Amino acid sequence: MILPGDVESVTSQYLQLIDKALPDHVVGLYLTGSVPLGDFRPGRSDIDGVVVLAEPLKDVEAVREVHARLPAKPSFDVTYLTAAELASPPDPRQPVAFSLDGIFKQDPSGGPVGPVLWSEMARQSLAVRRTPGLVVHDDxxxxxxxxxxxxxxxxxxxxxxxxxxxxxxxxxxxxxxxxxxxxxxxxxxxxxxxxxxxxxxxxxxxxxxxxxxxxxxxxxxxxxxxxxxxxxxxxxxxxxxxxxxxxxxxxxxxxx
The missing domain is CATH 1.20.120 (Four Helix Bundle (Hemerythrin (Met), subunit A))
Structure with missing residues:
Protein backbone atom coordinates (compact mmCIF):
# COMPACT_ATOMS: atom_id res chain seq x y z
CA MET A 1 0.00 0.00 0.00
CA ILE A 2 1.34 3.42 -0.98
CA LEU A 3 1.18 5.80 1.96
CA PRO A 4 -0.42 9.23 1.53
CA GLY A 5 2.23 11.91 1.15
CA ASP A 6 1.68 13.46 4.58
CA VAL A 7 1.82 10.04 6.24
CA GLU A 8 5.01 9.04 4.43
CA SER A 9 6.68 12.31 5.39
CA VAL A 10 5.75 12.24 9.07
CA THR A 11 6.50 8.55 9.65
CA SER A 12 9.87 8.83 7.90
CA GLN A 13 10.79 11.87 9.97
CA TYR A 14 9.67 10.14 13.16
CA LEU A 15 11.76 7.03 12.51
CA GLN A 16 14.85 9.09 11.70
CA LEU A 17 14.45 11.13 14.88
CA ILE A 18 13.62 8.24 17.21
CA ASP A 19 16.43 6.04 15.86
CA LYS A 20 18.89 8.84 16.55
CA ALA A 21 17.47 9.51 20.01
CA LEU A 22 17.09 5.85 21.03
CA PRO A 23 19.16 3.60 18.74
CA ASP A 24 17.75 0.07 18.25
CA HIS A 25 14.90 0.77 20.68
CA VAL A 26 12.00 1.06 18.22
CA VAL A 27 11.64 -2.31 16.52
CA GLY A 28 8.28 -1.71 14.89
CA LEU A 29 5.90 0.99 13.67
CA TYR A 30 2.38 -0.01 12.69
CA LEU A 31 -0.37 2.30 11.47
CA THR A 32 -3.97 1.78 12.55
CA GLY A 33 -7.17 3.73 11.96
CA SER A 34 -7.88 5.59 8.73
CA VAL A 35 -4.63 4.86 6.87
CA PRO A 36 -4.84 1.04 6.60
CA LEU A 37 -8.62 1.32 6.11
CA GLY A 38 -8.10 3.55 3.08
CA ASP A 39 -9.99 6.45 4.67
CA PHE A 40 -7.20 8.94 5.40
CA ARG A 41 -8.31 12.49 4.57
CA PRO A 42 -5.45 15.00 4.18
CA GLY A 43 -6.06 18.01 6.37
CA ARG A 44 -8.67 16.17 8.44
CA SER A 45 -7.30 12.79 9.55
CA ASP A 46 -4.69 12.00 12.18
CA ILE A 47 -1.96 9.38 11.83
CA ASP A 48 -2.75 6.66 14.37
CA GLY A 49 -0.56 3.73 15.25
CA VAL A 50 1.55 1.64 17.60
CA VAL A 51 5.28 1.86 18.22
CA VAL A 52 6.75 -1.52 19.20
CA LEU A 53 9.61 -1.25 21.67
CA ALA A 54 12.52 -3.61 22.25
CA GLU A 55 12.06 -3.00 25.99
CA PRO A 56 9.86 -0.80 28.16
CA LEU A 57 10.40 2.91 27.60
CA LYS A 58 12.93 4.48 29.96
CA ASP A 59 14.16 7.72 28.39
CA VAL A 60 10.80 9.45 28.31
CA GLU A 61 12.18 12.94 27.78
CA ALA A 62 14.03 11.89 24.63
CA VAL A 63 10.77 10.60 23.16
CA ARG A 64 8.93 13.74 24.22
CA GLU A 65 11.50 15.81 22.34
CA VAL A 66 11.05 13.70 19.21
CA HIS A 67 7.30 14.30 19.21
CA ALA A 68 7.82 18.02 19.79
CA ARG A 69 9.86 18.19 16.58
CA LEU A 70 7.19 16.58 14.39
CA PRO A 71 4.70 18.68 12.40
CA ALA A 72 1.56 19.70 14.29
CA LYS A 73 -0.61 18.44 11.44
CA PRO A 74 -1.40 15.71 10.74
CA SER A 75 -1.21 14.69 14.38
CA PHE A 76 1.05 11.69 14.96
CA ASP A 77 -0.86 9.70 17.60
CA VAL A 78 0.84 6.47 18.66
CA THR A 79 0.92 4.15 21.64
CA TYR A 80 4.24 2.73 22.90
CA LEU A 81 4.10 -1.00 23.66
CA THR A 82 6.45 -3.98 23.76
CA ALA A 83 5.89 -7.15 21.75
CA ALA A 84 5.25 -9.02 25.01
CA GLU A 85 2.51 -6.56 25.96
CA LEU A 86 0.85 -6.93 22.56
CA ALA A 87 0.98 -10.73 22.82
CA SER A 88 -0.99 -10.59 26.09
CA PRO A 89 -4.52 -9.32 26.80
CA PRO A 90 -4.59 -5.53 27.16
CA ASP A 91 -4.34 -4.39 30.76
CA PRO A 92 -6.02 -0.98 31.20
CA ARG A 93 -4.31 -0.64 34.59
CA GLN A 94 -0.81 -0.62 33.14
CA PRO A 95 1.11 2.66 32.79
CA VAL A 96 1.48 3.64 29.16
CA ALA A 97 3.19 6.26 27.04
CA PHE A 98 1.36 7.63 24.02
CA SER A 99 0.73 10.74 21.98
CA LEU A 100 -2.66 12.40 21.50
CA ASP A 101 -3.29 15.30 19.15
CA GLY A 102 0.44 15.14 18.52
CA ILE A 103 1.33 15.74 22.19
CA PHE A 104 3.38 13.11 24.02
CA LYS A 105 1.77 11.94 27.27
CA GLN A 106 2.08 9.36 30.01
CA ASP A 107 -0.86 7.77 31.78
CA PRO A 108 -0.51 5.72 34.99
CA SER A 109 -3.63 3.71 34.16
CA GLY A 110 -3.91 2.58 30.59
CA GLY A 111 -4.62 5.51 28.29
CA PRO A 112 -5.46 4.02 24.87
CA VAL A 113 -4.81 0.44 26.05
CA GLY A 114 -7.84 -1.73 25.26
CA PRO A 115 -9.39 -4.38 23.00
CA VAL A 116 -10.00 -2.01 20.08
CA LEU A 117 -6.32 -1.13 19.65
CA TRP A 118 -5.25 -4.75 20.04
CA SER A 119 -7.79 -5.95 17.46
CA GLU A 120 -6.84 -3.17 15.04
CA MET A 121 -3.22 -4.24 15.36
CA ALA A 122 -4.02 -7.92 14.84
CA ARG A 123 -6.46 -7.52 11.97
CA GLN A 124 -5.70 -4.52 9.81
CA SER A 125 -2.59 -2.63 10.83
CA LEU A 126 -0.09 -1.47 8.23
CA ALA A 127 3.59 -2.05 8.95
CA VAL A 128 5.92 0.87 8.25
CA ARG A 129 8.63 -1.00 10.19
CA ARG A 130 7.80 -4.66 10.73
CA THR A 131 8.64 -6.45 13.98
CA PRO A 132 9.90 -9.99 13.26
CA GLY A 133 7.70 -12.67 14.83
CA LEU A 134 5.17 -10.24 16.26
CA VAL A 135 2.00 -11.93 17.56
CA VAL A 136 -0.89 -9.75 18.76
CA HIS A 137 -3.59 -10.98 21.14
CA ASP A 138 -7.05 -10.60 19.55
CA ASP A 139 -10.07 -11.51 21.70
Missing part, protein backbone atom coordinates in the same frame (compact mmCIF):
# COMPACT_ATOMS: atom_id res chain seq x y z
CA UNK A 140 -13.24 -10.88 19.71
CA UNK A 141 -15.57 -11.34 22.67
CA UNK A 142 -13.60 -8.78 24.65
CA UNK A 143 -13.91 -6.42 21.70
CA UNK A 144 -17.69 -6.95 21.58
CA UNK A 145 -18.04 -6.44 25.32
CA UNK A 146 -15.97 -3.27 25.19
CA UNK A 147 -18.02 -1.96 22.28
CA UNK A 148 -21.32 -2.53 24.07
CA UNK A 149 -20.01 -0.80 27.17
CA UNK A 150 -18.75 2.14 25.09
CA UNK A 151 -22.22 2.64 23.62
CA UNK A 152 -23.69 3.24 27.06
CA UNK A 153 -20.74 4.85 28.87
CA UNK A 154 -19.63 7.23 26.13
CA UNK A 155 -22.07 7.58 23.25
CA UNK A 156 -25.33 7.82 25.19
CA UNK A 157 -23.98 10.69 27.36
CA UNK A 158 -22.55 12.33 24.24
CA UNK A 159 -25.97 12.51 22.62
CA UNK A 160 -27.51 13.70 25.89
CA UNK A 161 -24.94 16.50 26.00
CA UNK A 162 -25.59 17.42 22.37
CA UNK A 163 -29.33 17.56 22.98
CA UNK A 164 -28.85 19.85 25.98
CA UNK A 165 -26.38 22.06 24.11
CA UNK A 166 -28.78 22.83 21.25
CA UNK A 167 -32.06 22.88 23.18
CA UNK A 168 -32.32 26.69 23.25
CA UNK A 169 -30.50 27.49 20.02
CA UNK A 170 -32.40 28.82 16.98
CA UNK A 171 -33.09 26.03 14.50
CA UNK A 172 -31.11 27.77 11.78
CA UNK A 173 -28.06 28.49 13.97
CA UNK A 174 -24.89 27.13 12.36
CA UNK A 175 -23.04 24.31 14.11
CA UNK A 176 -19.25 23.80 14.03
CA UNK A 177 -18.69 21.86 10.83
CA UNK A 178 -16.79 19.02 12.55
CA UNK A 179 -19.39 18.28 15.23
CA UNK A 180 -22.17 16.59 13.29
CA UNK A 181 -19.96 14.35 11.10
CA UNK A 182 -18.20 13.21 14.27
CA UNK A 183 -21.36 12.06 16.05
CA UNK A 184 -23.20 10.86 12.94
CA UNK A 185 -20.34 8.75 11.55
CA UNK A 186 -18.85 7.73 14.89
CA UNK A 187 -21.56 5.61 16.49
CA UNK A 188 -22.38 3.56 13.34
CA UNK A 189 -18.80 2.23 13.53
CA UNK A 190 -19.80 0.44 16.72
CA UNK A 191 -23.07 -0.76 15.19
CA UNK A 192 -21.18 -2.11 12.18
CA UNK A 193 -18.73 -3.95 14.42
CA UNK A 194 -21.53 -5.65 16.36
CA UNK A 195 -23.49 -6.40 13.18
CA UNK A 196 -20.62 -7.67 11.01
CA UNK A 197 -17.72 -8.43 13.36
CA UNK A 198 -15.50 -5.99 11.45
CA UNK A 199 -13.79 -2.77 12.48
CA UNK A 200 -14.64 -0.24 9.77
CA UNK A 201 -13.67 3.30 8.84
CA UNK A 202 -15.88 6.33 9.39
CA UNK A 203 -16.73 6.43 5.70
CA UNK A 204 -17.62 2.73 5.66
CA UNK A 205 -19.65 3.28 8.84
CA UNK A 206 -21.64 5.98 7.09
CA UNK A 207 -22.26 3.69 4.14
CA UNK A 208 -23.36 0.98 6.57
CA UNK A 209 -25.74 3.45 8.21
CA UNK A 210 -27.28 4.41 4.87
CA UNK A 211 -28.45 0.81 4.51
CA UNK A 212 -29.29 0.11 8.14
CA UNK A 213 -30.98 3.43 8.92
CA UNK A 214 -32.51 4.79 5.69
CA UNK A 215 -34.79 7.25 7.54
CA UNK A 216 -31.70 9.42 8.12
CA UNK A 217 -30.26 9.18 4.60
CA UNK A 218 -30.14 12.95 4.10
CA UNK A 219 -28.09 13.72 7.20
CA UNK A 220 -25.81 10.71 6.77
CA UNK A 221 -25.12 11.58 3.13
CA UNK A 222 -24.24 15.17 4.00
CA UNK A 223 -21.85 13.98 6.71
CA UNK A 224 -20.20 11.66 4.21
CA UNK A 225 -19.88 14.54 1.74
CA UNK A 226 -18.24 16.64 4.45
CA UNK A 227 -15.77 13.83 5.18
CA UNK A 228 -14.97 13.67 1.48
CA UNK A 229 -13.99 17.34 1.61
CA UNK A 230 -17.12 19.15 0.45
CA UNK A 231 -18.11 22.36 2.28
CA UNK A 232 -21.30 21.47 4.15
CA UNK A 233 -23.19 23.71 6.58
CA UNK A 234 -24.91 22.06 9.55
CA UNK A 235 -27.53 23.73 11.75
CA UNK A 236 -29.27 23.18 15.06
CA UNK A 237 -32.02 21.33 13.19
CA UNK A 238 -29.39 18.89 11.92
CA UNK A 239 -28.08 18.47 15.46
CA UNK A 240 -31.53 17.60 16.76
CA UNK A 241 -31.91 15.10 13.93
CA UNK A 242 -28.52 13.66 14.83
CA UNK A 243 -29.67 13.08 18.40
CA UNK A 244 -32.67 11.02 17.29
CA UNK A 245 -30.45 9.15 14.83
CA UNK A 246 -27.79 8.39 17.42
CA UNK A 247 -30.25 7.10 19.96
CA UNK A 248 -31.79 4.82 17.35
CA UNK A 249 -28.39 3.45 16.37
CA UNK A 250 -27.45 2.82 19.99
CA UNK A 251 -30.73 1.05 20.78
CA UNK A 252 -30.44 -1.09 17.66
CA UNK A 253 -26.80 -1.96 18.36
CA UNK A 254 -27.51 -3.00 21.93
CA UNK A 255 -30.22 -5.33 20.64
CA UNK A 256 -27.84 -7.18 18.29
Missing amino acids: HQALVDFTRANLTSYWQPTYDQLEAAVADRPDDAVMPDWALPWVVLGVPRLHALLATGNIVSKTAAGEHALVAFPDWTGLISRCLSHRAGEPITFTTTDAKTAVSFGRKVIADALAL
Whole structure:
Protein backbone atom coordinates (compact mmCIF):
# COMPACT_ATOMS: atom_id res chain seq x y z
CA MET A 1 0.00 0.00 0.00
CA ILE A 2 1.34 3.42 -0.98
CA LEU A 3 1.18 5.80 1.96
CA PRO A 4 -0.42 9.23 1.53
CA GLY A 5 2.23 11.91 1.15
CA ASP A 6 1.68 13.46 4.58
CA VAL A 7 1.82 10.04 6.24
CA GLU A 8 5.01 9.04 4.43
CA SER A 9 6.68 12.31 5.39
CA VAL A 10 5.75 12.24 9.07
CA THR A 11 6.50 8.55 9.65
CA SER A 12 9.87 8.83 7.90
CA GLN A 13 10.79 11.87 9.97
CA TYR A 14 9.67 10.14 13.16
CA LEU A 15 11.76 7.03 12.51
CA GLN A 16 14.85 9.09 11.70
CA LEU A 17 14.45 11.13 14.88
CA ILE A 18 13.62 8.24 17.21
CA ASP A 19 16.43 6.04 15.86
CA LYS A 20 18.89 8.84 16.55
CA ALA A 21 17.47 9.51 20.01
CA LEU A 22 17.09 5.85 21.03
CA PRO A 23 19.16 3.60 18.74
CA ASP A 24 17.75 0.07 18.25
CA HIS A 25 14.90 0.77 20.68
CA VAL A 26 12.00 1.06 18.22
CA VAL A 27 11.64 -2.31 16.52
CA GLY A 28 8.28 -1.71 14.89
CA LEU A 29 5.90 0.99 13.67
CA TYR A 30 2.38 -0.01 12.69
CA LEU A 31 -0.37 2.30 11.47
CA THR A 32 -3.97 1.78 12.55
CA GLY A 33 -7.17 3.73 11.96
CA SER A 34 -7.88 5.59 8.73
CA VAL A 35 -4.63 4.86 6.87
CA PRO A 36 -4.84 1.04 6.60
CA LEU A 37 -8.62 1.32 6.11
CA GLY A 38 -8.10 3.55 3.08
CA ASP A 39 -9.99 6.45 4.67
CA PHE A 40 -7.20 8.94 5.40
CA ARG A 41 -8.31 12.49 4.57
CA PRO A 42 -5.45 15.00 4.18
CA GLY A 43 -6.06 18.01 6.37
CA ARG A 44 -8.67 16.17 8.44
CA SER A 45 -7.30 12.79 9.55
CA ASP A 46 -4.69 12.00 12.18
CA ILE A 47 -1.96 9.38 11.83
CA ASP A 48 -2.75 6.66 14.37
CA GLY A 49 -0.56 3.73 15.25
CA VAL A 50 1.55 1.64 17.60
CA VAL A 51 5.28 1.86 18.22
CA VAL A 52 6.75 -1.52 19.20
CA LEU A 53 9.61 -1.25 21.67
CA ALA A 54 12.52 -3.61 22.25
CA GLU A 55 12.06 -3.00 25.99
CA PRO A 56 9.86 -0.80 28.16
CA LEU A 57 10.40 2.91 27.60
CA LYS A 58 12.93 4.48 29.96
CA ASP A 59 14.16 7.72 28.39
CA VAL A 60 10.80 9.45 28.31
CA GLU A 61 12.18 12.94 27.78
CA ALA A 62 14.03 11.89 24.63
CA VAL A 63 10.77 10.60 23.16
CA ARG A 64 8.93 13.74 24.22
CA GLU A 65 11.50 15.81 22.34
CA VAL A 66 11.05 13.70 19.21
CA HIS A 67 7.30 14.30 19.21
CA ALA A 68 7.82 18.02 19.79
CA ARG A 69 9.86 18.19 16.58
CA LEU A 70 7.19 16.58 14.39
CA PRO A 71 4.70 18.68 12.40
CA ALA A 72 1.56 19.70 14.29
CA LYS A 73 -0.61 18.44 11.44
CA PRO A 74 -1.40 15.71 10.74
CA SER A 75 -1.21 14.69 14.38
CA PHE A 76 1.05 11.69 14.96
CA ASP A 77 -0.86 9.70 17.60
CA VAL A 78 0.84 6.47 18.66
CA THR A 79 0.92 4.15 21.64
CA TYR A 80 4.24 2.73 22.90
CA LEU A 81 4.10 -1.00 23.66
CA THR A 82 6.45 -3.98 23.76
CA ALA A 83 5.89 -7.15 21.75
CA ALA A 84 5.25 -9.02 25.01
CA GLU A 85 2.51 -6.56 25.96
CA LEU A 86 0.85 -6.93 22.56
CA ALA A 87 0.98 -10.73 22.82
CA SER A 88 -0.99 -10.59 26.09
CA PRO A 89 -4.52 -9.32 26.80
CA PRO A 90 -4.59 -5.53 27.16
CA ASP A 91 -4.34 -4.39 30.76
CA PRO A 92 -6.02 -0.98 31.20
CA ARG A 93 -4.31 -0.64 34.59
CA GLN A 94 -0.81 -0.62 33.14
CA PRO A 95 1.11 2.66 32.79
CA VAL A 96 1.48 3.64 29.16
CA ALA A 97 3.19 6.26 27.04
CA PHE A 98 1.36 7.63 24.02
CA SER A 99 0.73 10.74 21.98
CA LEU A 100 -2.66 12.40 21.50
CA ASP A 101 -3.29 15.30 19.15
CA GLY A 102 0.44 15.14 18.52
CA ILE A 103 1.33 15.74 22.19
CA PHE A 104 3.38 13.11 24.02
CA LYS A 105 1.77 11.94 27.27
CA GLN A 106 2.08 9.36 30.01
CA ASP A 107 -0.86 7.77 31.78
CA PRO A 108 -0.51 5.72 34.99
CA SER A 109 -3.63 3.71 34.16
CA GLY A 110 -3.91 2.58 30.59
CA GLY A 111 -4.62 5.51 28.29
CA PRO A 112 -5.46 4.02 24.87
CA VAL A 113 -4.81 0.44 26.05
CA GLY A 114 -7.84 -1.73 25.26
CA PRO A 115 -9.39 -4.38 23.00
CA VAL A 116 -10.00 -2.01 20.08
CA LEU A 117 -6.32 -1.13 19.65
CA TRP A 118 -5.25 -4.75 20.04
CA SER A 119 -7.79 -5.95 17.46
CA GLU A 120 -6.84 -3.17 15.04
CA MET A 121 -3.22 -4.24 15.36
CA ALA A 122 -4.02 -7.92 14.84
CA ARG A 123 -6.46 -7.52 11.97
CA GLN A 124 -5.70 -4.52 9.81
CA SER A 125 -2.59 -2.63 10.83
CA LEU A 126 -0.09 -1.47 8.23
CA ALA A 127 3.59 -2.05 8.95
CA VAL A 128 5.92 0.87 8.25
CA ARG A 129 8.63 -1.00 10.19
CA ARG A 130 7.80 -4.66 10.73
CA THR A 131 8.64 -6.45 13.98
CA PRO A 132 9.90 -9.99 13.26
CA GLY A 133 7.70 -12.67 14.83
CA LEU A 134 5.17 -10.24 16.26
CA VAL A 135 2.00 -11.93 17.56
CA VAL A 136 -0.89 -9.75 18.76
CA HIS A 137 -3.59 -10.98 21.14
CA ASP A 138 -7.05 -10.60 19.55
CA ASP A 139 -10.07 -11.51 21.70
CA HIS A 140 -13.24 -10.88 19.71
CA GLN A 141 -15.57 -11.34 22.67
CA ALA A 142 -13.60 -8.78 24.65
CA LEU A 143 -13.91 -6.42 21.70
CA VAL A 144 -17.69 -6.95 21.58
CA ASP A 145 -18.04 -6.44 25.32
CA PHE A 146 -15.97 -3.27 25.19
CA THR A 147 -18.02 -1.96 22.28
CA ARG A 148 -21.32 -2.53 24.07
CA ALA A 149 -20.01 -0.80 27.17
CA ASN A 150 -18.75 2.14 25.09
CA LEU A 151 -22.22 2.64 23.62
CA THR A 152 -23.69 3.24 27.06
CA SER A 153 -20.74 4.85 28.87
CA TYR A 154 -19.63 7.23 26.13
CA TRP A 155 -22.07 7.58 23.25
CA GLN A 156 -25.33 7.82 25.19
CA PRO A 157 -23.98 10.69 27.36
CA THR A 158 -22.55 12.33 24.24
CA TYR A 159 -25.97 12.51 22.62
CA ASP A 160 -27.51 13.70 25.89
CA GLN A 161 -24.94 16.50 26.00
CA LEU A 162 -25.59 17.42 22.37
CA GLU A 163 -29.33 17.56 22.98
CA ALA A 164 -28.85 19.85 25.98
CA ALA A 165 -26.38 22.06 24.11
CA VAL A 166 -28.78 22.83 21.25
CA ALA A 167 -32.06 22.88 23.18
CA ASP A 168 -32.32 26.69 23.25
CA ARG A 169 -30.50 27.49 20.02
CA PRO A 170 -32.40 28.82 16.98
CA ASP A 171 -33.09 26.03 14.50
CA ASP A 172 -31.11 27.77 11.78
CA ALA A 173 -28.06 28.49 13.97
CA VAL A 174 -24.89 27.13 12.36
CA MET A 175 -23.04 24.31 14.11
CA PRO A 176 -19.25 23.80 14.03
CA ASP A 177 -18.69 21.86 10.83
CA TRP A 178 -16.79 19.02 12.55
CA ALA A 179 -19.39 18.28 15.23
CA LEU A 180 -22.17 16.59 13.29
CA PRO A 181 -19.96 14.35 11.10
CA TRP A 182 -18.20 13.21 14.27
CA VAL A 183 -21.36 12.06 16.05
CA VAL A 184 -23.20 10.86 12.94
CA LEU A 185 -20.34 8.75 11.55
CA GLY A 186 -18.85 7.73 14.89
CA VAL A 187 -21.56 5.61 16.49
CA PRO A 188 -22.38 3.56 13.34
CA ARG A 189 -18.80 2.23 13.53
CA LEU A 190 -19.80 0.44 16.72
CA HIS A 191 -23.07 -0.76 15.19
CA ALA A 192 -21.18 -2.11 12.18
CA LEU A 193 -18.73 -3.95 14.42
CA LEU A 194 -21.53 -5.65 16.36
CA ALA A 195 -23.49 -6.40 13.18
CA THR A 196 -20.62 -7.67 11.01
CA GLY A 197 -17.72 -8.43 13.36
CA ASN A 198 -15.50 -5.99 11.45
CA ILE A 199 -13.79 -2.77 12.48
CA VAL A 200 -14.64 -0.24 9.77
CA SER A 201 -13.67 3.30 8.84
CA LYS A 202 -15.88 6.33 9.39
CA THR A 203 -16.73 6.43 5.70
CA ALA A 204 -17.62 2.73 5.66
CA ALA A 205 -19.65 3.28 8.84
CA GLY A 206 -21.64 5.98 7.09
CA GLU A 207 -22.26 3.69 4.14
CA HIS A 208 -23.36 0.98 6.57
CA ALA A 209 -25.74 3.45 8.21
CA LEU A 210 -27.28 4.41 4.87
CA VAL A 211 -28.45 0.81 4.51
CA ALA A 212 -29.29 0.11 8.14
CA PHE A 213 -30.98 3.43 8.92
CA PRO A 214 -32.51 4.79 5.69
CA ASP A 215 -34.79 7.25 7.54
CA TRP A 216 -31.70 9.42 8.12
CA THR A 217 -30.26 9.18 4.60
CA GLY A 218 -30.14 12.95 4.10
CA LEU A 219 -28.09 13.72 7.20
CA ILE A 220 -25.81 10.71 6.77
CA SER A 221 -25.12 11.58 3.13
CA ARG A 222 -24.24 15.17 4.00
CA CYS A 223 -21.85 13.98 6.71
CA LEU A 224 -20.20 11.66 4.21
CA SER A 225 -19.88 14.54 1.74
CA HIS A 226 -18.24 16.64 4.45
CA ARG A 227 -15.77 13.83 5.18
CA ALA A 228 -14.97 13.67 1.48
CA GLY A 229 -13.99 17.34 1.61
CA GLU A 230 -17.12 19.15 0.45
CA PRO A 231 -18.11 22.36 2.28
CA ILE A 232 -21.30 21.47 4.15
CA THR A 233 -23.19 23.71 6.58
CA PHE A 234 -24.91 22.06 9.55
CA THR A 235 -27.53 23.73 11.75
CA THR A 236 -29.27 23.18 15.06
CA THR A 237 -32.02 21.33 13.19
CA ASP A 238 -29.39 18.89 11.92
CA ALA A 239 -28.08 18.47 15.46
CA LYS A 240 -31.53 17.60 16.76
CA THR A 241 -31.91 15.10 13.93
CA ALA A 242 -28.52 13.66 14.83
CA VAL A 243 -29.67 13.08 18.40
CA SER A 244 -32.67 11.02 17.29
CA PHE A 245 -30.45 9.15 14.83
CA GLY A 246 -27.79 8.39 17.42
CA ARG A 247 -30.25 7.10 19.96
CA LYS A 248 -31.79 4.82 17.35
CA VAL A 249 -28.39 3.45 16.37
CA ILE A 250 -27.45 2.82 19.99
CA ALA A 251 -30.73 1.05 20.78
CA ASP A 252 -30.44 -1.09 17.66
CA ALA A 253 -26.80 -1.96 18.36
CA LEU A 254 -27.51 -3.00 21.93
CA ALA A 255 -30.22 -5.33 20.64
CA LEU A 256 -27.84 -7.18 18.29
